[in-house]
Amino acid sequence: MALSFPTSLRQSISSNPFSLFLQRQQEPYHHSIRNPTHHQFDPNPSLVSNLRARRRIHLTVSAKKKAVIEGVSEELNKIAGLNLDFAPARRRVRSAFADAQQQLDHCLFKLAPPGIRTREWYEINLRGLEIFLKSWLPEPGAKIKGSLFFCHGYGDTCTFFFEGIAKRIAAAGYAVYAMDYPGFGLSEGLHGYIPNFDDLVDDVIEQYTKIKGRPELKGLPQFLLGQSMGGAVALKVHLKEPRGWDGVLLVAPMCKIAEDVKPKPEVLKVLGLLSKVIPKAKLFPAKDLDELMFRELKKRRMAPYNVICYSDPVRLRTGMELLRATGDIESQLDEVCAPLLILHGAEDKVTDPLVSQFLYQQALSTDKTLKLYDGSYHCILEGEPDERIFAIFDDIVSWLDRRSMNN
Template sequence: MGNKKAIEGVSDEMNAIALQNLDHAPARRRVRSAFVQVQEQLDHVLFKMAPEGIRTEEWFETNSKGQEIFCKSWLPKHGVRIKAAVCFVHGYGDTCTFFFEGIAKRIAASGYGVYAIDHPGFGLSEGLHGYVSNFNDIVDNVIEQYTKIKGRPEVRGLPRFLLGQSMGGALALKVLLKEQREWDGVVLVAPMCKISDEMKPPEPLQKILIFLSRLVPKAKLVPTKDLAELAFRDPQKRKLADYNAISYSDQTRLKTAVELLNATNELESQVEKVSSPLLILHGAEDKVTDPKNSKFLYEKAASNDKTLKLYDGSYHCILEGESDERIIEVLDDIIAWLDSHCSVRYIDVCSSC
């Protein structure tokens, strides 16, 4: 099963479920159903300190390509007015469930409608697991799904923000470049504006991979490092990452690797067109997405309203893999920035739901 490994602390039966072939969505959905209660009991600040009373909804939307896309929302408890919609764009080795459940609940408890989708081929959405045939297709799917979500009655007419993490940061930026007037700002967490040199294959190997991607695009042949080891500074939290049993953890598919490289190369030449309010957050010791590239984005973006915050000593997963205190600090920084960028247009959840 490639890079998949047994999960510490769960039964042989649960591991057998987790280690099945996850190429297709029905298998991933079965695994998620088996693990959802176990995940909620994990010893992680995002689960232990999750606010009570958050209203959640899960559903599927069929996109323009006929794929079922998993969607989820987290709304404040009844009686709390919604300030804005926050639309999450997840990263490559991630999903819009698991750790993000705790992140979303904390943001929702501060008065936001939080929405998330799994990209085609990731999480609970249809598509070959971990396969990106065209990066711009994922960008278009993000736009398509969030156009529907922005029209939902509880957030219609309210400010709307993108929250992109890692590869999701690159997707969020490309969405923004296509429809800047549709968004009131974007929060980028360790954005993949450019793949770090440590994560890139050597130049000669890149050329070979590009050639092979035309012959066997779906093949899992791109060498990858242990992302959890590089991304999670706290060793105990690193172990818990395995419980996201439906995240893609195998070797990168050839076409996927080429598309990620191409997308970051394109972004590098377009960042000066970004004019929306911008919050960029990055671990100063990130070895997955280089914080120097966030500095480059901050300096080159045309926005007059932009903030860059680097967290000393932190790795890639600043919302999941750091100390409890650092995770809460980053969440508070996001919420404070959102609060400062919301208009006074409020909507009472009670009167609109």
């Protein structure tokens, strides 16, 4: 597949850290989630014609082969290799790997507190999509101090690693609730596709508003926790309903794209154009982030067991929506007014800790705390040495307890 761009873009695209190459999906696109039909995508002819009239840059079209997951059977690897574009396949894969995940030698699984009450269910949202939700409650008879609502990161799910995170927070006396966004985890929607970031935020508000209204949570403080891209989601939720939360916790939040890694204006213009023509097309990032996520090698090797995580190249529209969302948030940081806890690894190369410092300085909140952890990478709740992970949990629970002590 060849598309035409001005010659001046060649150097910008190839030298930028966001160098992007279009990738064809392994399966044809589907327009209907409930009744998919196979077809070949046919881009706008006049737009492609105009592009071809210029000097050409060839964007490589390739298919990404999934890596073999070590330590599991050939049969499980075949299941993990299924096309995960749609929720039924993701649910099948998650179910098949449930036992293997629980056997991992990770503190979040091995040292998970006993007695936690869990529940999984689905809700149909206002756009007709089936949304996966899960809750973790303290053991029977324990007093509930407050509720915590989780917003997961890009490509991630509220299952797998977050299961261990939620259990530890629930054991400290908090009711924990989480959901998979449309297109992620076990919820319906094209895998990894965010056609509109504000719609995603509204989906979160819709589901969490229902839960917050439950009688058993009446009068309890209610907190929002966002990790990585979930930090952007949490901030957007807070900005849309500034009086709706008793506190916002952000872990390595994605709330501003640093200028040195943002695509140049001419590249953004082309990407924006392509996102309207082939919005669901995947992109091939120039930089592999795997080694930048987990500091501890042993834990990094467990990441592939998160089999329903979206790990393919970013889809065109999704990438543009992430850029737009962070731009919106950056322009509204001085409107953030909730009690704020920001936690970030000082050596994070995925989301910049300097941006968290910028958020801390700009936020209107009078009650705000920033904690930077020396030597830590991006996944500070999952990929650090055990003692660092437990120390961060202690920081989170202490912060929650100080704001829940009157209940």
